[in-house]
Amino acid sequence: MKLEEHAAKAVVLRPAGAPVGNSRLCATPEEVADAVREIGPSVVKAQVPTGKRGKAGGIKGADTPEEGAEVARKILGMTIGGDVVERVLVEEKAEIAREFYAAVLIDVVNRSPLVLFSTEGGMDIEEVAAERPDAIRRHVVDVLEGFGEAEARAMLKGLGLGAAEDGVAKLLAQLYAIFRERDAELVEINPLAELKDGRVMALDCKFVGDDASRDRQPEIAAAATPDRQTELEKRGAEAGLKFIQLDGNVGLLANGAGLTMTTMDVVNHFGGRPANFLEIGGEAYTKAEIALDLVLSNPGVKSLVVNFCGAFARTDVMAEGVVKAWEALKPDVPVFFSIHGTGEDEAVELVRSRLGIEPYDLMEDAVKAAVEAAQ
Amino acid sequence: MIYRSGQRVLVQGITGKQGTFWAQKMMETGTKVVAGVNPKRAGETHLGVPVYGTAVEATKSTPCDVSVIFVPPVLARDAIVDAIDAGIATVVVLTEHIPAQHVLEIHARAKRAGCRIVGPNTAGIVTPGEGFVGIMPGHNPNIFQPGHVGVISRSGSLGTLICLNLTRAKLGQSAFIGIGGDPMIGTTTRDALEALDRDDRTHAIAMVGEIGGTMEEAAAEYAAGMKKPIAAFIAGRSSPPDKKMGHAGAIVTGGKGGYASKREALERAGVKVVDTPHEIALALADVYA
Numbered sequence: 001m002k003l004e005e006h007a008a009k010a011v012v013l014r015p016a017g018a019p020v021g022n023s024r025l026c027a028t029p030e031e032v033a034d035a036v037r038e039i040g041p042s043v044v045k046a047q048v049p050t051g052k053r054g055k056a057g058g059i060k061g062a063d064t065p066e067e068g069a070e071v072a073r074k075i076l077g078m079t080i081g082g083d084v085v086e087r088v089l090v091e092e093k094a095e096i097a098r099e100f101y102a103a104v105l106i107d108v109v110n111r112s113p114l115v116l117f118s119t120e121g122g123m124d125i126e127e128v129a130a131e132r133p134d135a136i137r138r139h140v141v142d143v144l145e146g147f148g149e150a151e152a153r154a155m156l157k158g159l160g161l162g163a164a165e166d167g168v169a170k171l172l173a174q175l176y177a178i179f180r181e182r183d184a185e186l187v188e189i190n191p192l193a194e195l196k197d198g199r200v201m202a203l204d205c206k207f208v209g210d211d212a213s214r215d216r217q218p219e220i221a222a223a224a225t226p227d228r229q230t231e232l233e234k235r236g237a238e239a240g241l242k243f244i245q246l247d248g249n250v251g252l253l254a255n256g257a258g259l260t261m262t263t264m265d266v267v268n269h270f271g272g273r274p275a276n277f278l279e280i281g282g283e284a285y286t287k288a289e290i291a292l293d294l295v296l297s298n299p300g301v302k303s304l305v306v307n308f309c310g311a312f313a314r315t316d317v318m319a320e321g322v323v324k325a326w327e328a329l330k331p332d333v334p335v336f337f338s339i340h341g342t343g344e345d346e347a348v349e350l351v352r353s354r355l356g357i358e359p360y361d362l363m364e365d366a367v368k369a370a371v372e373a374a375q
Numbered sequence: 376m377i378y379r380s381g382q383r384v385l386v387q388g389i390t391g392k393q394g395t396f397w398a399q400k401m402m403e404t405g406t407k408v409v410a411g412v413n414p415k416r417a418g419e420t421h422l423g424v425p426v427y428g429t430a431v432e433a434t435k436s437t438p439c440d441v442s443v444i445f446v447p448p449v450l451a452r453d454a455i456v457d458a459i460d461a462g463i464a465t466v467v468v469l470t471e472h473i474p475a476q477h478v479l480e481i482h483a484r485a486k487r488a489g490c491r492i493v494g495p496n497t498a499g500i501v502t503p504g505e506g507f508v509g510i511m512p513g514h515n516p517n518i519f520q521p522g523h524v525g526v527i528s529r530s531g532s533l534g535t536l537i538c539l540n541l542t543r544a545k546l547g548q549s550a551f552i553g554i555g556g557d558p559m560i561g562t563t564t565r566d567a568l569e570a571l572d573r574d575d576r577t578h579a580i581a582m583v584g585e586i587g588g589t590m591e592e593a594a595a596e597y598a599a600g601m602k603k604p605i606a607a608f609i610a611g612r613s614s615p616p617d618k619k620m621g622h623a624g625a626i627v628t629g630g631k632g633g634y635a636s637k638r639e640a641l642e643r644a645g646v647k648v649v650d651t652p653h654e655i656a657l658a659l660a661d662v663y664a
Contacts, residue, residue: 108588112482183475211619258621261586265651269650
């Protein structure tokens with residue numbers, strides 16, 4: 001779940017009391033002009049789920065309503081990182097003294113939260129890490145101890161933040177609280193500005209929420225940018241299936257993430273191109289019927305591999321779903337099976353007796369046959 | 376993280392459909408299931424073993440070495456913390472989609488208590504001829520046979536296929552360690568590799584990795600100093616970037632976690648990296664020939 005800047009500020013930062021500028025979300029040049037009239041000198045920012053908006057020309061200043069309308073005409077409708085700009089955020093222009101970077105994220109290797117702060121704001125943190133590692137402070141948090149202003153101050157020591165130190169320490173503690181309470185994978189402020197009057201302010205915000213916490217965070221789920229999905233991918237998601245549409249011609253149906261990725265790899269290995277990723281492992285193994293319908297609805301599919309290796313998933317249940325769907329849909333593409341593991345004997349017998357097809361012993365052979373048939 | 380016969384297993388969530396099915400399979404395979412947990416069914420007997428309200432209660436009268444978690448995502452943290460509080464040495468977490476903030480807490484508590492977490496999102500551990508803990512077909516002799524190849528896998532389905540191929544090639548297994556498909560797991564590829572290196576019955580290793588993260592690279596550092604031969608297959612070579620490939624941990628993002636880096640690190644460490652799953656068995660058969 002990713003939030004665009006305006007949503008991250010409204011849904012996450014403001015409720016936590018973090019300092020953000022006065023702003024309005026607008027969809028037309030007229031609305032932008034009104035907003036500038038109300039707010040005063042402003043910055044007009046494209047709202048898209050990708051970074052590097054500034055470089056793409058998606059962020060411009062506007063001192064008057066007329067200027068606001070003019071830059072809005074330029075920015076609205078632009079394409080940035082594949083996304084068309086439909087809305088802009090009009091935000092009060094900040095009098096910036098210095099720019100910093102602050103983030104709290106999951107450190108996968110340490111299995112801990114990681115707080116990051118850098119005096120080099122506005123830049124990509126990876127670049128700073130490579131060029132000026134001394135400008136970055138890192139604090140691996142013991143989640144049972146937590147992270148507050150005292151820890152933040154200790155972390156900032158010696159960076160010469162001066163009057164901004166209090167504000168920065170407070171903000172870091174707020175970001176950590178947001179990270180924990182709002183189920184974040186990442187909450188990042190770049191740039192974090194020190195203003196000429198000594199206050200600090202979050203000029204931008206990137207928020208990535210944990211997909212497994214969707215039900216716990218309905219407000220974030222509702223505000224999140226929807227994933228770019230094809231019609232078939234949407235249908236898959238509605239059925240609770242992880243379906244990714246690809247541009248190849250060999251359709252795949254397998255159980256388990258590892259085996260499904262592997263089936264794609266083996267298709268490639270034999271010179272073919274997979275048409276999809278679709279796994280029906282875990283609790284989804286009972287959904288073979290709808291899964292097959294999805295795979296066959298993909299117009300590029302010229303042949304099909306069904307590769308089951310049952311551990312948790314029962315291959316007899318999956319095979320029954322496939323056989324039923326096959327009999328109902330009567331597709332005219334050739335299908336190649338490889339079935340092993342839990343329920344194997346029943347599954348193989350089912351495919352033999354109902355479809356008259358002999359499953360291959362090795363998945364490699366089934367895939368090879370499917371690749372050849374697709375050509 | 377290697378199951379040994381006689382180790383006493385607690386099944387948290389034993390009365391559920393999957394808990395019941397797999398506890399029974401574990402028992403049939405020789406696994407010593409001694410008790411179960413369900414807060415609403417304390418005091419009952421299920422599959423011939425006592426059911427307790429918590430793991431802490433269970434271990435007061437029934438000592439356990441391993442606990443296995445058949446508990447849905449929102450309740451999993453409390454169940455795992457209960458197992459840690461009960462002082463159980465190893466907790467096998469099958470649950471997928473546990474909120475990441477809960478996973479952080481689980482690992483922090485396990486670290487303090489000196490508890491070994493396997494998973495989350497693992498299919499379990501199997502020691503052919505001794506028993507298994509989890510949702511693997513440990514009871515199926517076509518897939519698992521006792522022998523000397525140690526298998527490490529992030530995936531249950533692919534790990535099953537690899538073991539099946541090994542068994543057909545007359546290469547039995549000393550242990551199967553399912554480490555799990557989540558990004559933050561308690562037992563990493565390297566941890567499992569070290570355990571198999573120390574295990575006398577393991578003569579060679581099959582490593583089944585996936586794109587995403589840096590676990591294979593970390594394992595390669597250790598593998599470079601090992602004498603036991605290792606063959607590896609890494610799934611996800613042809614996966615598009617920025618998409619989670621079913622497992623939350625299997626994602627190439629910002630140019631990190633990709634196939635090439637893993638293959639290169641493993642090959643530099645002297646690991647034989649193969650292109651299809653079947654070739655793992657062929658590569659290890661060569662070693663024994």
